Amino acid sequence: RVAMGKQWQKIDFSDISLFSYPGAASGGREMVVVNLQQKYNSNNYNSEMQKRLYLVKADERWRVLYEGAR
Numbered sequence: 001r002v003a004m005g006k007q008w009q010k011i012d013f014s015d016i017s018l019f020s021y022p023g024a025a026s027g028g029r030e031m032v033v034v035n036l037q038q039k040y041n042s043n044n045y046n047s048e049m050q051k052r053l054y055l056v057k058a059d060e061r062w063r064v065l066y067e068g069a070r
Contacts, residue, residue: 005044006042016034032055052066
């Protein structure tokens with residue numbers, strides 16, 4: 001919905017780190033924690049922030065469990 005009001009968007013990621021949890025520590029599911037720096041620019045908004053994502057593998061695909069600032 002937010003992206004529909006944009007004429008253009010550019011998102012850059014840097015300083016990416018990944019930490020993989022063993023299945024025993026995450027309820028038997030594969031899980032990865034990602035820390036990164038995100039630079040977002042569009043025709044009407046710009047920001048730069050540090051983000052953390054928790055990803056879990058479900059049905060052979062990685063899905064975002066949580067995304068937020070770190």
